[in-house]
Amino acid sequence: MTPQSRILVIVPCYNEQGAIANVVHELMAVRDREGYKLDILVVNDCSTDNSLSIIRSLPCSYLNLPVNLGIGGAMHSGYRYAYQNGYDIAVQMDGDGQHPANELPTVLQPIFQQEADVSIGSRFISREGFQSSFSRRLGIQYFRWLNQLLIGETVHDSTSGFRAFNRRTIEIVNRYYPDEYPEPESIVQFGLQGLRIREVPVRMRNRAEGVSSINTSRALYYMLKVSLGIVFMYFRLNNKRHR
Numbered sequence: 001m002t003p004q005s006r007i008l009v010i011v012p013c014y015n016e017q018g019a020i021a022n023v024v025h026e027l028m029a030v031r032d033r034e035g036y037k038l039d040i041l042v043v044n045d046c047s048t049d050n051s052l053s054i055i056r057s058l059p060c061s062y063l064n065l066p067v068n069l070g071i072g073g074a075m076h077s078g079y080r081y082a083y084q085n086g087y088d089i090a091v092q093m094d095g096d097g098q099h100p101a102n103e104l105p106t107v108l109q110p111i112f113q114q115e116a117d118v119s120i121g122s123r124f125i126s127r128e129g130f131q132s133s134f135s136r137r138l139g140i141q142y143f144r145w146l147n148q149l150l151i152g153e154t155v156h157d158s159t160s161g162f163r164a165f166n167r168r169t170i171e172i173v174n175r176y177y178p179d180e181y182p183e184p185e186s187i188v189q190f191g192l193q194g195l196r197i198r199e200v201p202v203r204m205r206n207r208a209e210g211v212s213s214i215n216t217s218r219a220l221y222y223m224l225k226v227s228l229g230i231v232f233m234y235f236r237l238n239n240k241r242h243r
Helices: 020-034 051-056 070-084 101-112 134-151 167-175 182-192 216-241
Strands: 006-013 037-044 061-064 089-092 118-122 163-165 197-201
Touching (some): 006 020, 020 037, 020 051, 020 101, 037 051, 037 070, 061 070, 070 089, 070 167, 089 101, 089 167, 101 118, 101 163, 101 197, 134 182, 134 216, 163 167, 167 182, 182 216
Parallel strands (some): 006 037, 006 089
Antiparallel strands (some): 089 163, 118 163
16 A cells, blocks of 8 residues: 555535535645545435535535435445445545544555554544543543453544545445444454554544534443444354354
8 A cells, every 4th residue: 555545535424514615625635735546425424404515516526325324324335435446545534524634644654554454543642632522531441441352452542433444444344334333343343354453643623513423411322332232243253253
C-alpha cells in the first residue's frame, strides 16, 4: 500500500444537513494537498431532513438507502461498494464533523506502511481534543476490558468510527459486518480472523450536527446489547475456526 493506492472514504449520514457539506469539502482539501487517489462516498441512511438534497449538490458519489439501516447497515453498504469497485483502502469517517479530515494521513499511515490491516483513530492515547461524555468513557473502558478478555487485544477506543481498512479487511467486511453498533463488535471479529489492529492518536471534535444515538439513559441498554452481540460473535467465529 502507498499514498497512490485507491482510497474510498465512506461517510455515513443521517440527518446531518448542517455538517455534511463541510465534511466533504475538508476531505477534498486533504486529498488535493496530499495527492491521494481518493474518492468520497456518502451513504444517506434515509435522512428525514435536507441532507439528501445537499449531498446531491456535492462533488462526491453517494448511496441513498431506501430504508434506515443504522450505522452498521450503512457502513456495510459502503464496504460492499468499495469491494465491488476494487478499492485498495476503505476509510470510515462520521458525517457529523467529529473526525477532522486533517487527521486522515495519521489514520492511513499504518495501512500505507503495511503495519496493520485495521487502523483506528483513537482519542484516548494522547488524550487531546474532545474526549466524549463520562458515561460513554465508562462504556469504552468496559469494552476495552472485554476485548482483552476475549481476544487478548487492547483497544483504547473501540467505539471510534474513524477507521481505515486494507484490501484484506475490505474482503472480510464485504461478506459480513455487524449491525446497529458495529464498532465494538467488529474488534472481536477482526481479532478472531487474525487481522492486525493498530490504534493511532488523533484529535476529535465535538459533533457539529445531530445527536448521538447513545445517551446516558440508554447507556446500560447499549452496553448489554453490544456485550451480547460480542459474545455471540466470539462463539460463532470460534466454532468456525475449530471445525
